[in-house]
Amino acid sequence: MWLKDSSIGRKLLMSISGLFLVLFLTFHLVMNFAMVFSPEKGGAYDAICGFLGANWYAVAGTLVLAVGFLVHILYAFILTLQNRKARGNNRYAVTARPKGVEWASQNMLVLGIIVVLGLGLHGYQFWAKMQLPELAHQFGMCIDENVLSNAAYGSYHIAQVFTNPIFVVLYLVWFAAIWFHLTHGFWSAIQTIGWTNLVWLKRWKTISNIYTTLVCLGFAFMAIWFYFTLQ
Amino acid sequence: MDKTINITLKVWRQRGPKEAGKFETYKLNNISTDSSFLEMLDILNEQLVNEDKEPVVFDNDCREGICGMCSLYINGHPHGPDSEITTCQLHMRRFKDGDTITIEPWRSAGFPVIRDLMVDRTAYDKIIQAGGFVSVNAGGAQDANAIPIPKRDADLAMDAASCIGCGACVAACKNGSAMLFVSAKVSQLALLPQGKVEAARRAKSMLAKMDELGFGNCTNTGACEAECPKGVSITNIARLNREFIWAKLKD
CATH class of the missing domain: 1.10.1060.10 (Alpha-helical ferredoxin)
Structure with a gap:
């Protein structure tokens, strides 16, 4: 299969899965803004959480998303290992980053690992307390009443996490890593598909900088906003 | 009179593809800043030959930036610190008196080292x-304007x-x-x-x-x-x- 056997195919897998994750991030951001406008229990944000819950379409979406993450992360490691091997046995004694080469582009794996660590924390704080217990309950497992009654209320979990300054800082670091990762990743994904030329390469770089900054500022704003308004 | 500089070179020496290489340090005095980088290496090799030592092996041919033979990785940059030139077009005026210049071969699994700074x-x-x-099927070439x-x-x-x-x-x-x-x-x-x-x-x-x-x-x-x-x-x-x-x- 050329998608895994050729270098461009492997990159295309990274590119498509990456763009899919960017799309997901956008939906996530839009959804979160409901919490800014309607933070009360049973408000707009909780309505969205209730609508998604452990319904079949939300579970299907989660599965597709998980596959996207797995492909992206798995190939990140495969490609990095192959590329290190291609570099040969001896490293350069002196290296310099040439002009015009972004720092992020040469450190995508490290940034990605920070993003995955953040994802672990985020999944533990939200998914494991919302969709997971509901799913487990549907499959007939015995779940604590307290946990189950709060599972549909995203507002409760947001208040739990973002009133703690340590978590606010951790999330801000996470957003910063995502910013670096995406400023390179976005246009790089487009380049891998081949949708660039001398004019559009510059445009895509600018678009990815603006887009990534907006998304990360949006998330960062909310983390800080929740800290001050939900005390 | 020409301006001259004294420099220290750290050059990668490797006897063959399978052998381990290491850096050797050489001092060069009174190098004209008008000389090209490869001429400077020629001077180094002359000095090494006079001392009964093995000269440094490096690729070069046309020395006017069109053949693609020269290939040195100088101070962390392929073809040296200048942009859009080959190593043979690099001149010693780009360096300062007392500089240490590190010269390495291309390092890549696809380009194994043959010897010293020469890669395959x-x-x-x-x-x-x-x-x-x-x-192209043999036959008369058609008119370009067609x-x-x-x-x-x-x-x-x-x-x-x-x-x-x-x-x-x-x-x-x-x-x-x-x-x-x-x-x-x-x-x-x-x-x-x-x-x-x-x-x-x-x-x-x-x-x-x-x-x-x-x-x-x-x-x-x-x-x-x-x-x-x-x-x-x-x-x-x-x-x-x-x-x-x-x-x-x-x-």
């Missing part, structure tokens, strides 16, 4: 042999064709990828009517050969473009990606 770049020839040509080509395409093809196959892109790439070279060689033909006929087959077979020879996967860092002595653009890589993905989707 036949991998590039193999990639060209895999499809970097236009098959095939109109848009100016833009002609310019882009010419820019891609300025690649001299020196390997600086592979040397600069943290992934040891040869995508800039392959994409330039695919683009210079794919843009022209004579090359379009075999475009799909060419993209597939040249890329397969590149992968087979142990070059890495492109991650769009753009280091190749920044260090390319001919300023070949990474938009050629986008064109190769397009050609390749289309060819595979059609199969």
